[in-house]
Amino acid sequence: MSYTVSRKYRMSWTAQKDIVILVISLFGFQVSQCWEPREWGGTFTQETICGLTGTTVTLTCSIRYPQRHDGQIIKVIKGLWYTKVSNKQPQDLTMDPQYSGRLDQNCQGNFCTLSIKKLRESDQGTYKLRFITNVDGGVYTVKTGVTLDVTAARVQVIKAEEIYSYTFASLSCHTSCSPAASLSWCWKRKPQNDDCLTDHWTKESEVYLRPGQYITCAVEGYPLSVSPPLYALEAPRVLSTKDEIMEGDSLTLTCRADTPTSSGHRWCKKTGTSEWEVMSYGEYLFFSSIQSSDLAVYCCVVENDLGQKMSQPFVIDVKYAPKYPYLRVDPLNVIAEGNQVKLTCSSDANPAASFTWYKGQTRIRSSGRNYVFNSIRPEDSGSFYCKAHNKHGDVTSDPVFIDVQYVPRLPSISAIPSSNVRMGSSVSLTCSSDANPAASYFWFKDNEEFPNSTGAMLNIINFQLHNEGEYHCEARNFRGSQRAKVLVQAENFRSWSQGALTAVVVRCATVGIVLILLSVTVLLFWKKTTSKGRMHLFQPNTSEDSSRDQLEELVAFSDPSPIHANVTNDKTDQDENEYESVVDTVIKCGGEASG
Known part of the structure; x- marks a missing residue:
């Protein structure tokens, strides 16, 4: 605590002090010697000072302090100038290396001065003073200070x-x-x-x-x-620590500006057709583990009050093996026979990947990104996949199954039994057709749909004559249909007359003819014998007559004349009976064949 005392009272200060102590003592108080007021103080001639860099500036403080203490004359022996305080203690500027060789300070009489040479902008701050006297404990800190601006x-x-x-x-x-x-x-x-x-x-x-x-x-x-x-700025350059950049590498880009800048550097990034975007500031751009997502165009920009300059674009071309393979089929919906089908293989890779195609475990002779069926066939169905590869590695796509659908092929019909069906027996008709999706089957008889029959097999139990006819099988799927037919016949009379009956009749006719020839031979032999006896009674037995008689006998057997009616009456009756017997035999054979 400081006090200012008028100069005219200074010579009687001791007397005043004794009186004050006496008065206070009368009230029972004890007064400590440290309580006594002192004339401590200080004032700076300027509160702020502006100095040019490179010049010298002088700070001046007018100080006040008592002339005596306990009869001893007070003198200021040192001024301590400071701008910083550490542990509540002022830091002497003379101990700061920043001011080395540039300070002059002096305390003389009631004035303390500080001169700072070769001003720097870093010298800006508020300067304060603490002065020390020759009396023990005579230290006083001037509470105000002076602000120094360096320009x-x-x-x-x-x-x-x-x-x-x-x-x-x-x-x-x-x-x-x-x-x-x-x-x-x-x-x-x-x-x-x-x-x-x-x-x-x-x-x-x-x-x-x-x-x-x-x-x-x-x-x-x-x-x-x-x-x-x-x-006036020149365009900066981008320098890279690596020529070929592999995914996972560390990378540092440097923005090299040949002209000093006042606002530093900034880095910009551009992907595809997007606009430039600011991503960081500073002379360096650092990637600890570069990724494929960092593949982009970069530039650095320097700027000052006259404008800005941008470097040439720098491409970070990150190299990596193929990844994320994908196999796409076009069209995506159901594939029908004859369609054009396109398989496309894609993969993220740098450099761009080449492709190898496989069907099952067999490599296809195609190396492009696309594999095309101009007119796909059922035999093209199967599981396909592709392999993407570059010099850094390869990757295989998931397989895709291609299922080619087509109209049912011409059906095939099998019958059991396969020959004519006996009356009352059973017959099974089976229909089959190659189709995708699998065919449904429908049966028709004489072009009318067979009721309640949609399976591949048609069974007819207790076959009758009305079951004869032409049967059709129709194989259908949503792609279309195909028909086939089969003729089913019964084993009845009409069947015999066309086949077996003809053979029986031929056999019976053959037997009949043989019997007739035998009968005629016997009759001729018998007639010859009897004719010789009769002719012997009427005329000589000459060879010429015998021959004529034999001819007449034969003619008489075939067509008897009235001349011989009496002679051959008995014989004729006998012959007619034999003839009727032969004819009856032939009819019966034919009757048995017809059944």
């Missing part, structure tokens, strides 16, 4: 545009604070050259800059107070 000349861009390969800019030389002194300005092409441009002495300037050129400004008379150079 450098900076080129401020009012307007900038690119005209062909040049940058045209309207500029101003700028400082962040205003030093007390009046300033003049100087424009320079090269900071190390002290000569100002003869045609640019004002605070504002207009210039044309080629890429890579720069300009600075300074406060005239202060060669160290020169602005950082402002460059």
